[in-house]
Amino acid sequence: MVDRCVCRNVPFTELKKLADAGIRDVDELSRRTGCGTGCGMCIPYIRVMLQTGVTDLPVLFEKQIDAILNERDRKE
Numbered sequence: 408m409v410d411r412c413v414c415r416n417v418p419f420t421e422l423k424k425l426a427d428a429g430i431r432d433v434d435e436l437s438r439r440t441g442c443g444t445g446c447g448m449c450i451p452y453i454r455v456m457l458q459t460g461v462t463d464l465p466v467l468f469e470k471q472i473d474a475i476l477n478e479r480d481r482k483e
């Protein structure tokens with residue numbers, strides 16, 4: 408499962424708390440916690456977490472991530 412930024416050891420639960428407090432921008436989350444500033448592999452998962460609220464995600468293919476994120480665009 409993917410539940411954190413491994414490079415900076417930032418759990419998605421911590422990012423969700425910030426998101427719930429209104430910080431929903433990945434760049435701002437990154438500035439505040441350091442998440443996503445290593446290999447960058449967690450960034451798509453952080454976007455999915457922001458979209459779905461799920462903090463413990465299975466390993467996803469890029470197509471699956473795109474489908475989840477595009478679903479948001481269709482709803483907006």
Ligand code: FES
Nearest residue numbers: 414445446447449
């Ligand atoms: S896992 Fe987040 S930057 Fe590498």
